[in-house]
Amino acid sequence: MAEARQAKFAIGDVVKHRLFPFRGVIFDVDPVFNNTEEWWLSIPPDMRPRKDQPFYHLLAENAQSSYVAYVSEQNLLPDPDSGPVNHPDIKKHFAGFRNGRYDWRAPVRM
Template sequence: MENEYNQSREAKFKIGQVVRHRVFAFRGVIFDVDPEFANTEEWLQAIPEKVRPHRDQPFYHLLAENETSYYIAYVSQQNLLEDTSGQPIDHPEVHTYFTEFRGNHYNLRSGYAN
C-alpha cells in the first residue's frame, strides 16, 4: 500500500509537456506542478463528487485550450494523459514561459525555474 501511495505522489508529467484531459475536451502545456493539492476547498468542492480527484497527488497548472477559448487550468494527475497529437498549443501565453516546440513538449525559457 505504501508503494502505491508513493507512486501516486510522484509527478508523472514534466513542465513543458503537452497533455490532454482524460474526460473533458481540452489540452494544454504544463507550466507549474504542485506535489499535492494546493487550491481552495471551495474549488475542490465545486467538482462533482463522482469525479472529484483525491488531494494526495500532483496537480498541474496548464496553459489550456479547447475549441473556443484559452485559459489557465488546474488539473490532477489522475485526469491527465500525454497528448500524442504532435500539435503545438496556441495559447497566447505559451511564449511567456517557453521557447521552441519539439513534438510533444516545449523548452522552458531561461529565467524560469522548473
C-alpha cells in the same frame, strides 16, 4: 498533510484531459493539491479527484478559448502527437516546441 508522489508529467509536456475536451502544456506542478477547499468542493463528488497526487497548472485550450487550468494527475493523458498548443502566453513561459514538448524559457534576471 498528504504525502507527495513523483509527478508523472513535467513542465513542457503537452497533455489532454481524460474526460473533457481540452488540452494544454504544463507550466507548473504542485506535488499535492494546493488550491482552495471551495474550488475542490465545487467539483461534483463522483468526479472529485484525490488530493494526494500531483496537480498541474496548464496553459489550456479548447475549441472556443484559451485559459489556465488546474488539473489532477489522474485526469491527464499525454498528447505529444497533436502538435503545439495555441495559447497566447506560451512565449512567456517557453522558448520553443520540438519533439512533442516545449522547452522551458529561463527567467530573465534583472
